[in-house]
Amino acid sequence: MLSSLFLATALGAVGSYAQAAASAAAAAAAAEASTVAALRDAPTAVNRLNTLSQDSDFVFDFLNATTGVVTGAAGHLVSATVSNFPAVVGNGMAMTIGFLGPCGMNTPHTHPRATEMLYVVNGSIISGTLQENGARFVFNEVPGGSATIFPKGSIHFQQNNGCEPITFVAALNNEDPGVDSIAQRFLGLPPDIVSATLGDIGVEEVFGLANMIPDNIAFGTDECLQRCGIQRPTQPTNELQPRVSANAFPSSLTASSASATNSKRSLMIDSTEELVGSISRSPVSTQQPVSVALVAVISVLALGYIVMGAIFLMNKRRLSEREAAMYVRQDMKGRSLVLSMEEDVAHFTQ
Known part of the structure; x- marks a missing residue:
């Protein structure tokens, strides 16, 4: 009886705390939105300055940020944009710091409103960029102390290609650069559209693939993981595209369908490795x-x-x-092949 009462009290306290935290977060977001609106409405730069009344409003702590943080299994990103750092309003820029663990990958994405210039602080990354149809693929290994650029709207990625954690700093020329994660957004389209685009692989296959896309920052290539002795773990998948009626999967598909797809994928990978690794076994x-x-x-x-x-x-x-036809016995050498009358008589009288 007493234990039940204690449990009920504890659960009630936890619920109240969660509700209070949610209310505080909502209030903070509303206050920040109000500040951003005031900054955008300010007629002059001085008015914007006066709207931010505290000097500390111009400082953003990337190491202890509570907002603008994206976390995956292999690292995290911290972004200072108009959504959480109002001081950038009217200045046309934002910044992201990337903390990538060994083989951590900032998965393919675009910034629809900004060009990005990325500086590698330590270690090295591999990066790739696709700008548009017809453009060549640009691939680079960028060592520490170097920078690379990703044009606005281009699909790009970065991966820590080493076995130690690295940090990069990315400057973007828009206070609201936006991020469009390619895999999550593409597989968030209507499933029959995705299926047809991928050569009619089937809606069930699309369902399985969509539920496999890991959150950013994800673990990168198998080559890096094997080199660093890392076993790819189960990764969170919380960044999937929300479903509404227009892009929903058929109600007949369940989590078991995704598991079946994953199993088929594993079998396909195993079969491929078997074929490539040991031809004699087939x-x-x-x-x-x-x-x-x-x-x-x-x-x-x-x-x-x-x-x-x-x-x-x-x-x-x-x-x-030929040799037999041309053969001449020793006793015939120097003699005529046709006997004279005297030789013929002598031959028969012997």
């Missing part, structure tokens, strides 16, 4: 065609040798016949 698909080819090659070679042997014997026979 007699039906590899050994039989190879054996047939070897038999054909050997047969052709054997036929060639037989023909060559026959030609050799024929030439040898012709040569022997």
